[in-house]
Amino acid sequence: MDRIRIVGGQKLNGTIPISGAKNAALPLMIASLLTNETLVLENVPRLADVRMLIRILGNHGVDHMIDGKRSGDTTHAGQTIRFTAREIVDTTAPYELVSRMRASFWVLAPLVARMGEAKVSLPGGCAIGTRPVDFLLMAMEKLGAQIDIESGYAIARAPKGLRGAEIVFPKVTVGGTHTALMGAVLAHGDTLIKNAACEPEVADLADCLIKMGAKIKGAGTSEIEISGVGSLQGAQHAVLPDRIEAGTFAMAAAMAGGDVFLENVRPELLQSALDHIVSAGATVTSNNHGIRIQRNGSGLQPVDVTTDPFPGFPTDLQAQFMALMTRAKGTSRITETIFENRFMHVQELARLGAKIRLEGDTAVVEGVPKLTGAPVMATDLRASVSLVIGALVADGETTVHRVYHLDRGFERLEQKLNGCGAILERLSDPG
Ligand SMILES: CC(=O)N[C@H]1[C@@H](OP(=O)(O)OP(=O)(O)OC[C@H]2O[C@@H](n3ccc(=O)[nH]c3=O)[C@H](O)[C@@H]2O)O[C@H](CO)[C@@H](O)[C@@H]1O
Numbered sequence: 001m002d003r004i005r006i007v008g009g010q011k012l013n014g015t016i017p018i019s020g021a022k023n024a025a026l027p028l029m030i031a032s033l034l035t036n037e038t039l040v041l042e043n044v045p046r047l048a049d050v051r052m053l054i055r056i057l058g059n060h061g062v063d064h065m066i067d068g069k070r071s072g073d074t075t076h077a078g079q080t081i082r083f084t085a086r087e088i089v090d091t092t093a094p095y096e097l098v099s100r101m102r103a104s105f106w107v108l109a110p111l112v113a114r115m116g117e118a119k120v121s122l123p124g125g126c127a128i129g130t131r132p133v134d135f136l137l138m139a140m141e142k143l144g145a146q147i148d149i150e151s152g153y154a155i156a157r158a159p160k161g162l163r164g165a166e167i168v169f170p171k172v173t174v175g176g177t178h179t180a181l182m183g184a185v186l187a188h189g190d191t192l193i194k195n196a197a198c199e200p201e202v203a204d205l206a207d208c209l210i211k212m213g214a215k216i217k218g219a220g221t222s223e224i225e226i227s228g229v230g231s232l233q234g235a236q237h238a239v240l241p242d243r244i245e246a247g248t249f250a251m252a253a254a255m256a257g258g259d260v261f262l263e264n265v266r267p268e269l270l271q272s273a274l275d276h277i278v279s280a281g282a283t284v285t286s287n288n289h290g291i292r293i294q295r296n297g298s299g300l301q302p303v304d305v306t307t308d309p310f311p312g313f314p315t316d317l318q319a320q321f322m323a324l325m326t327r328a329k330g331t332s333r334i335t336e337t338i339f340e341n342r343f344m345h346v347q348e349l350a351r352l353g354a355k356i357r358l359e360g361d362t363a364v365v366e367g368v369p370k371l372t373g374a375p376v377m378a379t380d381l382r383a384s385v386s387l388v389i390g391a392l393v394a395d396g397e398t399t400v401h402r403v404y405h406l407d408r409g410f411e412r413l414e415q416k417l418n419g420c421g422a423i424l425e426r427l428s429d430p431g
């Protein structure tokens with residue numbers, strides 16, 4: 001198992017290219033199940049989750065071809081991958097594959113929409129709460145599927161096809177909205193999704209589905225209208241830039257100090273996070289190519305934050321912002337409203353000397369004048385990178401263990417930070 005050794009104390013100066021978004025690439029790849037023609041996706045990030053989903057889709061019969069890939073390929077640009085689901089050979093998504101990744105459960109909707117049946121293991125993913133799938137199953141039931149849960153699998157059947165319906169989500173759910181969209185595009189008749197997730201990754205999926213021939217209005221708002229069509233065709237689509245990766249590096253730059261340009265970022269996709277970074281004392285400017293984060297000399301100010309669905313402050317940046325606040329000159333309150341157990345990083349940040357106490361869904365962070373390097377454990381994807389942010393300013397050396405969590409969602413993290421003057425080194429544990 002790999003670990004990362006980080007020597008703290010270096011400022012960050014340079015340019016970091018932002019990759020395609022994991023959370024957009026995954027549903028887009030799954031959308032390839034909806035057509036027997038080829039879906040070409042550009043700017044796909046090189047991540048463990050992408051490789052795992054390629055295996056899951058392969059099991060259903062989706063062929064893939066990575067453009068221009070040769071042995072010894074060193075290009076770091078996003079990959080172009082062609083997915084072709086000419087024939088679905090298996091409608092079961094087994095436990096061994098699905099249990100490792102949350103998004104893999106979303107194959108349920110396109111499989112039922114196209115094949116009239118699916119059997120999908122209940123999902124895994126980051127351990128940040130109970131993460132039920134009741135809203136996703138409710139959406140499929142509204143679209144006319146019969147759902148049974150047997151031996152850890154959700155079994156959905158709609159032998160005569162799905163039919164349009166009104167789906168009202170009791171709580172904003174990204175995965176529920178992806179599921180409803182992918183079911184409704186091939187359903188008979190019209191669907192209205194109310195209280196839909198407005199996340200940019202939902203709008204990106206809808207944009208791609210529209211290129212494939214789907215009829216969708218309102219994606220990116222809380223009401224989405226879909227008119228089902230008989231079939232979808234192939235299309236070409238570029239995955240949108242990763243706003244969470246961008247926000248993470250922006251917080252790393254604000255923490256370490258220096259001057260970093262984040263290339264290929266759409267600032268409007270992370271405005272709330274950028275506003276909080278500015279309140280904390282960094283300067284943020286943007287142009288057509290990306291955003292620049294600068295902090296020189298001045299200390300960090302404490303800033304309260306509450307996570308919310310888009311356009312609010314994303315839960316996927318909560319841990320990173322907490323790391324930043326550990327060095328603020330004062331006390332900040334960080335409230336998590338999306339997941340009930342997304343504070344696993346608190347005890348690990350404490351190993352670096354952070355002072356944080358939990359009061360229900362709020363972490364009270366008392367800024368300290370210095371952090372000190374220590375061995376720490378990565379517990380989930382974003383928690384892991386919050387430890388890296390802490391380590392960037394900690395005195396001495398920090399070793400982050402279990403970095404496979406990081407590899408699920410951050411492409412070339414060490415290289416990108418080292419390119420700006422940080423000192424990170426990946427080490428392989430023996431055995
Ligand atoms: C691969 C991917 O894109 N993952 C993202 C997605 O996760 P994911 O799609 O799993 O998150 P949801 O938006 O569905 O979850 C939001 C909340 O709704 C609850 N819920 C959800 C579904 C359900 O059937 N029942 C239920 O109670 C969840 O437990 C959570 O409390 O959106 C989250 C919220 O922005 C992000 O943190 C994840 O990074």
Ligand SMILES: C=C(OP(=O)(O)O)C(=O)O
Nearest residue numbers: 102103125126316381382
């Ligand atoms: C929680 C996340 O991923 P997943 O939903 O795949 O567990 C994340 O991307 O931060």
